[in-house]
Amino acid sequence: MSGGTCPVTGATREIRGYQAVRLAAKDHEAYSSDLLGDRDVRTFKQLPLEVDPPRHAMYREALQPWFLGTAVAVHDEAFAAIAQRLIDRVTAVGQGEVASEVALPYVMGCLAELYGRPQDLDEWISWGPDVWTAEAYARGEVTAESRAAQRERNFDSPTQRSGATLHAYLDRVLTAAMARAHDGVEPVDVWDELVRLDLGGRAPTIEEANGIANILLAGGRDTVIKLITGIVWHLIRTPADREFLAATPTAHSRAVSEFVRYLSPLHKIERLETTPSDGCPVGGDHDAHVLLNFASANHDPTAWEHPGVIDIHRPRQPHLGFGFGRHSCLGMNVAEREAKAFLRVLLANWPSWELASEPEIEWVEEGEMTFLASFESVPVTVDTRRPEPSGE
Amino acid sequence: MRVQVNMDRCQHYGQCVFEAPSNFALNDEDLLEYVAEVDDANLEEVRSAVAVCPVQAITLRS
Numbered sequence: 001m002s003g004g005t006c007p008v009t010g011a012t013r014e015i016r017g018y019q020a021v022r023l024a025a026k027d028h029e030a031y032s033s034d035l036l037g038d039r040d041v042r043t044f045k046q047l048p049l050e051v052d053p054p055r056h057a058m059y060r061e062a063l064q065p066w067f068l069g070t071a072v073a074v075h076d077e078a079f080a081a082i083a084q085r086l087i088d089r090v091t092a093v094g095q096g097e098v099a100s101e102v103a104l105p106y107v108m109g110c111l112a113e114l115y116g117r118p119q120d121l122d123e124w125i126s127w128g129p130d131v132w133t134a135e136a137y138a139r140g141e142v143t144a145e146s147r148a149a150q151r152e153r154n155f156d157s158p159t160q161r162s163g164a165t166l167h168a169y170l171d172r173v174l175t176a177a178m179a180r181a182h183d184g185v186e187p188v189d190v191w192d193e194l195v196r197l198d199l200g201g202r203a204p205t206i207e208e209a210n211g212i213a214n215i216l217l218a219g220g221r222d223t224v225i226k227l228i229t230g231i232v233w234h235l236i237r238t239p240a241d242r243e244f245l246a247a248t249p250t251a252h253s254r255a256v257s258e259f260v261r262y263l264s265p266l267h268k269i270e271r272l273e274t275t276p277s278d279g280c281p282v283g284g285d286h287d288a289h290v291l292l293n294f295a296s297a298n299h300d301p302t303a304w305e306h307p308g309v310i311d312i313h314r315p316r317q318p319h320l321g322f323g324f325g326r327h328s329c330l331g332m333n334v335a336e337r338e339a340k341a342f343l344r345v346l347l348a349n350w351p352s353w354e355l356a357s358e359p360e361i362e363w364v365e366e367g368e369m370t371f372l373a374s375f376e377s378v379p380v381t382v383d384t385r386r387p388e389p390s391g392e
Numbered sequence: 393m394r395v396q397v398n399m400d401r402c403q404h405y406g407q408c409v410f411e412a413p414s415n416f417a418l419n420d421e422d423l424l425e426y427v428a429e430v431d432d433a434n435l436e437e438v439r440s441a442v443a444v445c446p447v448q449a450i451t452l453r454s
Contacts, residue, residue: 022410026444057448064447069403253422316418318410328405328446 013276013289014268016296016367018303018320024271024292026325028052031271031290033327040155041132041163046218047211053326060330062197063212066190069333075113079341082109091351091382098378103228104129107221110338115216116189120173127165129222136160144362150222151364151373153270153291170213174206190216220331223265227339229375230263231256234310235346236353236380241312246347255312256339260321262310263372264295269323294320299369308370356381393430393454395438401449408441408450416441 015024024031034052036045045051048059065071086106090096105125112121128137130150136142146159155161177191181203187193194212197204204212235242245255268291276288297320299307304317322329329335360376395415397408404424408416414434416426430438430452442450 026407026440060446250420254420257422316422318406318418322405324407324410325444326446328407332405333403 013273014291014293016293016300018297018300021292021294021297021320022324024290025320025323025327028056028326030274031292032274033271035270035272035289037153037270038132038155038161038163040159041161042167042214044207044211044214046214047208048330049215049219049327050211056326058200059208059212060326062199063330066193067330067333069337072114072333072337075110076337076341078113079110079338080345082106082113083342083345087346087351090353090380095356095379095381098232098380099129099225099229099375100377102232103225106228106342107224107338110334110341111217111220114190114334117191120169123169124217129225131166131218131221132161132163133159134165135162147362147374151267153268153289166214166217167210170210170217174209174213178206215330219329220334224335224338226263226265226375227259227335228342229378230372231259231339231343232346232353232380233359233375233378234259236355238310241310242347242350245312245343246350249344251312252340252343253336254314254316256336256343257316257319257321258310258312258314259339260335261298261304261319262307264298264321266321266323266329267295267371267373268293293366294323295371296366296369299371301368352383353380354383355379393432393435393438393452394428395426395430395442396428396451396453397424397426398449398451399424401447403447403449405446407444407446411441411444412437414438 015021032052033050033056035050036043037050048056048063051059083106086102086109090101096102108121108124112118112124126138127134128142130137130142130147132150133142133146136146141160143160145157146161149155149157149159149161173191174195177195180192181195185192187196191213194216195203195209197212199208235245241255245251270289271292273288273290276290298304301307305314322332322335356379359378362373362376364371364373402424404418404422406418406422406424408424408426409418412434414427415430415438416424419425438452442452
């Protein structure tokens with residue numbers, strides 16, 4: 001069932017624009033999250049994403065302490081060390097590809113640090129940017145069709161998507177964590193904490209544990225990889241911004257916000273329209289799914305001046321890069337602190353990277369918006385011809 | 393009516409700023425600042441801000 005097409009009328013059902021998306025995102029009664037996304041690769045709901053209030057609050061409240069800004073901030077120096085190591089590695093070789101050799105291992109390294117699972121790092125990296133195409137990624141053959149299916153939430157046609165890799169991993173680690181909990185072993189990592197989570201006086205069921213674990217591993221992955229890659233891509237192409245940010249650390253927060261707006265790593269998300277007004281039926285064999293197009297909100301020309309331009313000096317204005325309403329991104333602090341740590345390290349000692357060749361970028365046209373959907377490849381070399389101006 | 397934000401819960405999503413710019417704003421460090429006193433004319437938008445907060449950090453009281 002396509003996330004954005006009525007199964008009866010065939011009409012595209014998508015909400016676009018700054019005001020319309022915001023209104024829909026906060027109206028959880030008219031646009032319910034009580035659905036099963038990624039229905040081609042999983043049978044359990046991602047939690048707390050795919051439940052409505054008030055049940056949503058139970059999961060969100062239990063998980064929120066892990067993702068507080070104060071909880072994530074203690075890992076800032078570790079994040080920075082990971083960034084430095086990866087940047088130095090590419091620089092030492094003299095060339096590299098940013099998305100796969102820097103952004104992917106950086107984001108996975110940060111999550112391994114945050115979740116206390118260093119032993120999983122290599123395995124997580126092997127899955128690539130998207131857990132649902134892990135097998136295809138290992139073969140080096142993720143197709144544009146598979147990426148489009150993820151982006152459009154359209155799982156009607158066969159793709160390379162599969163839940164086998166993630167589910168095998170979760171089965172292994174959650175079984176081990178439950179055994180340790182049963183034996184009274186002190187919790188040492190995210191899976192130990194997860195199986196002991198207090199959900200209103202009880203522990204999670206195995207289905208709930210899988211649903212929460214899904215969010216912890218599938219979320220904040222391809223989205224933040226795109227963000228980090230985009231930051232590097234922009235700073236290579238725009239020395240003026242690079243020099244300004246190197247000299248102005250207080251501007252980093254706003255710059256990261258602008259990168260999130262422009263890149264809108266979470267392009268669209270599904271909702272279930274409870275009372276559709278366009279003749280699309282509800283119930284039975286039909287689900288009146290509608291897509292909320294966050295990217296369109298962040299590129300709405302009625303809300304943003306020159307939205308197709310990255311402007312780190314843009315006046316502050318709230319964006320929908322992390323969604324809106326009660327389902328706003330639980331991992332926002334993680335994404336922002338990962339990005340800021342990386343930016344700080346990159347600028348402190350600019351590695352003199354330049355584009356080795358034209359990057360492979362997938363652009364999509366949606367109405368008035370030309371949107372950078374994904375970075376397939378951003379190859380860089382080290383420019384040894386001249387030294388960079390000092391940022392101090 | 394007065395609005396109060398539990399700054400320990402607040403994660404500075406800034407969605408209250410969307411809903412009620414009359415009372416809420418993000419400063420240069422992207423941290424929330426707010427005006428506690430709520431004018432009657434802004435009451436509905438402040439109620440909306442209370443409802444929309446992802447971490448339910450805002451309360452409205454007389």
